[in-house]
Each structure stands twice: as structure tokens, then as C-alpha cells.
Amino acid sequence: xxxxxxxxxxxxxxxxxxxxxxxxxxxxxxxxxxxxxxxxxxxxxxxxxxxxxxxxxxxxxxxxxxxxxxxxxxxxxxxxxxxxxxxxxxxxxxxxxxxxxxxxxxxxxxxxxxxxxxxxxxxxxxxxxxxxxxxxxxxxxxxxxxxxxxxxxxxxxxxxxxxxxxxxxxxxxxxxxxxxxxxxxxxxxxxxxxxxxxxxxxxxxxxxxxxxxxxxxxxxxxxxxxxxxxxxxxxxxxxxxxxxxxxxxxxxxxxxxxxxxxxxxxxxxxxxxxxxxxxxxxxxxxxxxxxxxxxxxxxxxxxxxxxxxxxxxxxxxxxxxxxxxxxxxxxxxxxxxxxxxxxxxxxxxxxxxxxxx
Amino acid sequence: xxxxxxxxxxxxxxxxxxxxxxxxxxxxxxxxxxxxxxxxxxxxxxxxxxxxxxxxxxxxxxxxxxxxxxxxxxxxxxxxxxxxxxxxxxxxxxxxxxxxxxxxxxxxxxxxxxxxxxxxxxxxxxxxxxxxxxxxxxxxxxxxxxxxxxxxxxxxxxxxxxxxxxxxxxxxxxxxxxxxxxxxxxxxxxxxxxxxxxxxxxxxxxxxxxxxxxxxxxxxxxxxxxxxxxxxxxxxxxxxxxxxxxxxxxxxxxxxxxx
Numbered sequence: 368x369x370x371x372x373x374x375x376x377x378x379x380x381x382x383x384x385x386x387x388x389x390x391x392x393x394x395x396x397x398x399x400x401x402x403x404x405x406x407x408x409x410x411x412x413x414x415x416x417x418x419x420x421x422x423x424x425x426x427x428x429x430x431x432x433x434x435x436x437x438x439x440x441x442x443x444x445x446x447x448x449x450x451x452x453x454x455x456x457x458x459x460x461x462x463x464x465x466x467x468x469x470x471x472x473x474x475x476x477x478x479x480x481x482x483x484x485x486x487x488x489x490x491x492x493x494x495x496x497x498x499x500x501x502x503x504x505x506x507x508x509x510x511x512x513x514x515x516x517x518x519x520x521x522x523x524x525x526x527x528x529x530x531x532x533x534x535x536x537x538x539x540x541x542x543x544x545x546x547x548x549x550x551x552x553x554x555x556x557x558x559x560x561x562x563x564x565x566x567x568x569x570x571x572x573x574x575x576x577x578x579x580x581x582x583x584x585x586x587x588x589x590x591x592x593x594x595x596x597x598x599x600x601x602x603x604x605x606x607x608x609x610x611x612x613x614x615x616x617x618x619x620x621x622x623x624x625x626x627x628x629x630x631x632x633x634x635x636x637x638x639x640x641x642x643x644x645x646x647x648x649x650x651x652x653x654x655x656x657x658x659x660x661x662x663x664x665x666x667x668x669x670x671x672x673x674x675x676x677x678x679x680x681x682x683x684x685x686x687x688x689x690x691x692x693x694x695x696x697x698x699x700x701x702x703x704x705x706x707x708x709x710x711x712x713x714x715x716x717x718x719x720x721x722x723x724x
Numbered sequence: 725x726x727x728x729x730x731x732x733x734x735x736x737x738x739x740x741x742x743x744x745x746x747x748x749x750x751x752x753x754x755x756x757x758x759x760x761x762x763x764x765x766x767x768x769x770x771x772x773x774x775x776x777x778x779x780x781x782x783x784x785x786x787x788x789x790x791x792x793x794x795x796x797x798x799x800x801x802x803x804x805x806x807x808x809x810x811x812x813x814x815x816x817x818x819x820x821x822x823x824x825x826x827x828x829x830x831x832x833x834x835x836x837x838x839x840x841x842x843x844x845x846x847x848x849x850x851x852x853x854x855x856x857x858x859x860x861x862x863x864x865x866x867x868x869x870x871x872x873x874x875x876x877x878x879x880x881x882x883x884x885x886x887x888x889x890x891x892x893x894x895x896x897x898x899x900x901x902x903x904x905x906x907x908x909x910x911x912x913x914x915x916x917x918x919x920x921x922x923x924x925x926x927x928x929x930x931x932x933x934x935x936x937x938x939x940x941x942x943x944x945x946x947x948x949x950x951x952x953x954x955x956x957x958x959x960x961x962x963x964x965x966x967x968x969x970x971x972x973x974x975x976x977x978x979x980x981x982x983x
Binding site: 628629632634635637638639645647651 | 811812832891
């Protein structure tokens with residue numbers, strides 16, 4: 368069986384390459400302007416600006432347009448000076464006689480400069496200040512002393528709320544399993560190839576799950592607090608939503624990596640769709656499903672300890688006010704409890720997953 | 725008197741989405757009770773031909789019927805009813821590895837078992853007895869409780885034969901059934917396929933690349949090359965020039981010196 372040479376990049380890939388290049392070049396120019404402004408002007412005016420002030424002053428429209436023009440030029444001249452980073456990203460590189468090492472290509476040098484520029488820009492934008500870091504230790508020593516001398520006053524309350532935290536994580540995981548299980552079959556590409564309707568469901572579900580997962584559990588907690596009120600149930604719901612979205616992704620990816628053979632064999636017996644899933648798919652995915660579920664429970668334990676910061680119940684709920692009041696001894700006790708719980712959970716989960724896979 | 729037609733393939737073609745033509749205008753007829761070997765190099769379309777017959781692959785053009793019923797147009801329940809009569813044996817055995825041998829054999833009865841029952845693996849007692857009989861037939865009667873992946877390759881393939889037998893098929897499609905097995909074990913598996921053909925009258929279509937096995941077991945053979953049917957005849961009619969036309973001029977055959 369001979370395969371034809373890869374087809375030339377379509378208009379979609381070429382457009383993607385141009386968009387990526389325009390974004391990269393515009394960002395490159397803007398980072399350059401930011402560096403120049405931050406390094407040159409403060410000295411003239413004698414005032415140190417905040418990063419936000421400098422960011423507000425940049426010439427976005429001008430340099431954005433310049434980036435687009437440069438991108439157009441580079442994409443047009445790619446045959447002369449070598450392919451662009453955007454073309455590499457979009458898989459639309461022009462045919463070159465021989466693969467050259469990266470430091471012999473314009474694209475390689477641009478990427479190197481871009482990364483270096485990003486580092487220096489990042490230093491300014493995040494207001495890195497090593498001087499303060501090394502000289503201001505005194506202020507923090509009180510906090511550290513408190514953390515190292517935990518107070519027994521909140522030990523009992525902390526333990527009780529820690530128990531609530533663990534249950535919170537467990538319930539969120541438990542509620543998410545059946546829903547993620549059912550949805551994952553519709554979100555697996557290899558099971559949804561046969562009809563257009565199935566492909567539509569696949570795409571819609573994947574998109575919805577990606578959006579859901581993109582929203583942090585702390586934000587979901589705020590949503591559910593306004594729905595069911597402050598307390599652990601809001602935390603359960605917040606972690607539940609996030610867990611469903613992430614388990615659907617993990618489950619469906621393990622469905623996508625199954626051996627198709629048993630599925631074909633079951634189909635060949637005259638079995639119906641549900642029977643094919645039950646016999647040809649489910650037995651193969653049970654170990655990875657268990658493993659991912661325990662992994663998710665582990666993550667939920669971590670998240671449940673801070674979900675209380677915004678009112679989602681659990682140990683975080685009593686931790687937040689003590690941080691605000693500077694009760695460092697009590698904070699130390701609670702942080703220690705959380706650390707032990709997360710550490711134990713981590714060990715247990717790793718051990719169980721080792722045994723399954 | 726010639727027996728009735730079991731499988732009729734008319735002008736069958738299959739073109740994959742990437743443009744590769746796996747089958748090119750193939751026509752053939754298989755009579756009930758035949759043991760038809762399908763020869764050809766890897767990639768010649770043997771597997772695709774077999775998979776078109778039970779519609780694990782949808783043909784691009786052409787028509788297939790089995791026992792007088794149209795396969796190519798069948799959908800849903802009709803297609804499942806047709807598949808129930810066609811057992812299939814695969815090169816990689818394709819057992820459900822984490823299920824017991826018995827449950828694997830019972831899965832051959834899925835086509836006639838209610839959905840709810842089968843989802844819970846609750847097969848009727850009569851089916852369990854039948855599964856045990858099928859296992860005994862292939863010499864695996866004492867391994868019903870083993871997990872499928874605890875068996876050797878030859879044993880797994882015998883379980884797969886029992887699963888096909890559990891379907892009470894009228895036709896068995898065997899796709900390179902012994903290609904993954906140790907040469908010493910090949911006959912032990914092929915003999916079971918032969919027994920189903922001889923004793924139960926089940927029609928067999930079996931792709932093979934071992935010419936000795938073809939001569940020993942098949943009642944007739946066809947050969948594919950690049951998706952086209954290039955030879956057809958009794959096993960003994962496949963002489964050196966014919967084989968060269970199937971496998972190419974560079975091919976070497978073990979019996980060359982003798983012929």
C-alpha cells in the first residue's frame with residue numbers, strides 16, 4: 368500500500384499560521400516597547416512606575432498593526448528566509464530542501480529571542496523585587512514562629528472540620544462518577560465516528576466539558592453559594608461540577624485508547640450497541656477508570672481544604688478568618704492538619720493506583 | 725447435485741477514506757459446507773473481504789448476500805440477526821481479557837439474549853450448559869473459570885472458536901486464525917475449525933498465508949492481490965506459476981525443490 372505525499376497546507380492552516388505569527392510578532396514588539404519604557408523613562412522622570420501603569424501606556428494598535436504587517440511579509444517571504452513559527456505551529460511549513468538545525472533558521476533565532484524577551488518582560492510585569500525578598504525577612508518571622516508553634520486551641524474544631532472536608536471531597540467524587548461514566552462514552556471519538564448526530568454530540572459535549580473545566584472550583588463555589596447558601600454542600604457541588612468535567616475527559620481518553628478487537632468480536636456476534644459497550648468496552652476501561660477516580664478524589668481532598676476560603680465549608684472556612692486576624696499559632700495548627708491529610712491521601716491514592724494498574 | 729449458495733459476493737469494492745483501494749471488483753460464490761481458503765499477501769484485502777461479509781466494514785460498492793439474504797443493505801435489527809448466524813475468529817483472538825473463559829463463550833449468545841439480562845451477565849442455565857458443551861468441544865472444558873488472559877495463545881483461540889460455536893452459526897469467518905500462534909500449535913487450532921466444518925456442516929471462509937495449511941484443510945481456495953481476485957481453484961491446482969502470480973516473483977516456497 369503506497370501512500371501519497373502529504374497534501375500541501377490548506378487555506379485553514381495558512382490562515383492559522385498567519386494569525387499565530389501576527390500575535391507573536393505583535394507581542395514581541397510590545398514587549399520591546401515595555402522594556403524600553405521601563406528602563407529609559409523612569410530615570411528621566413525620576414518616578415518608578417507600577418507595571419500596570421506601563422502596560423496601560425503601550426501602543427497596542429500601532430504595534431499590533433506592525434506585527435500583522437511583519438507576519439504578512441514573513442509568510443510571503445518564507446521561501447527565501449525560511450518558514451515562520453506560525454507555519455511550524457499550524458503544520459504548514461514550506462518544503463525545504465533539507466532539514467536545518469534550529470540555530471541556522473530565522474525561526475529558531477526568533478524563538479530564542481522571544482523566550483528571553485518574555486523572561487525580562489515577566490520580571491518587570493510581575494514586579495520581581497529580590498531586594499525586598501532578602502532584606503524584609505523580619506516581618507515574616509512572627510508568622511513563621513506561629514506556624515512552628517501550633518496552638519492547641521483549635522485542634523479539636525480543626526479535626527472535626529477536617530473530617531467534614533474529607534467527606535466533602537468524597538461526596539463530590541461519588542456524585543461525579545455515574546454522570547461522568549455515562550457521558551464519557553458520548554465524549555469518546557472512537558465510539559462517535561459512525562453517524563453525524565454522534566459527531567455533533569461528541570463535539571458539543573467536549574466543548575461544554577472544556578469550558579466547565581476552565582472555570583476554577585473556587586469560582587464554581589461562589590456560584591453554588593448563591594444557589595444553596597454558604598456551607599459544605601456548596602463546596603460539594605463546586606467540586607462535583609469540576610470533577611464531572613475532568614473525569615469525562617480522563618474517562619473518554621481511556622475509552623479512546625482501548626483495543627478495538629474485542630469490540631469487533633462482540634459486534635460480530637450480533638450484539639446490540641449497549642451489549643457491545645458492556646462487553647467490548649467496559650471491561651477494558653475499568654482499571655483506568657478506577658485509577659482516575661482515585662486520582663480525582665485525591666485532587667478533591669486538596670481542593671476541599673481551601674474551598675472554605677470562599678464559604679464552601681470544611682477546614683478552610685475557619686482558616687480564612689484566622690489568617691486575616693493574624694492568629695498564626697492557630698493557623699499553624701490548621702495548616703499542619705491539612706498538610707497531614709493531603710500527604711496521607713497522596714500516599715494512599717498512589718498505593719491504590721499502583722495496585723490497580 | 726451442488727449444494728445451495730451460502731455466500732454470494734458480487735462486484736465488491738472497498739475504498740478507504742485515505743484513498744487506498746482495499747478491494748477491487750471482487751466476485752465469488754461459496755457453497756454450503758465448503759471450506760474456502762483466502763490467500764494473499766498482507767494488505768491484499770483478505771481481512772477487508774471477510775469483514776465486509778459480516779459488515780464490520782461497510783463496502784463502498786457491490787453486493788453481498790448470505791443464505792439468500794442481502795447483507796449490504798441490512799441495518800439495525802436485521803443486520804444483527806444476520807451477524808448472529810456468522811461466527812468470526814480473529815488473528816488476535818479478541819477475547820474480553822478480564823472476563824472468565826465461560827463469560828467469553830457466553831458472549832456468543834448475546835444476539836439472542838435480552839439486553840438487561842446480558843448487561844448483568846445473567847445468562848439462562850440452558851446457555852451456561854451450552855457454553856460448557858462448546859468448551860468441551862475444543863478441549864477446554866476444565867478452564868471455564870480461568871480469566872481469559874491467563875491462557876496461552878492457542879488456548880485463547882480455542883475459546884474464541886467456542887464463542888463462535890455458541891452463536892450456532894451457519895457460517896464461520898476465520899481471519900488468519902493461526903498467524904499469531906506457534907507453528908507447532910497451528911494444527912491443534914485448525915483441526916477444531918475443520919471439525920466444525922465437517923461435523924456440523926458449517927461453511928468456513930478462512931484467510932491463511934500458510935500454503936501447507938491451505939492444502940491440508942481447504943476444499944477450495946481463492947487468492948487476492950492488491951484487492952483483486954487473481955486465482956481460484958482446488959488446493960492442488962495452486963502450482964508454482966499460480967503462486968508466483970499471487971505472491972510475486974521473489975517469493976520462495978518450501979516445496980519448490982520437490983515440484
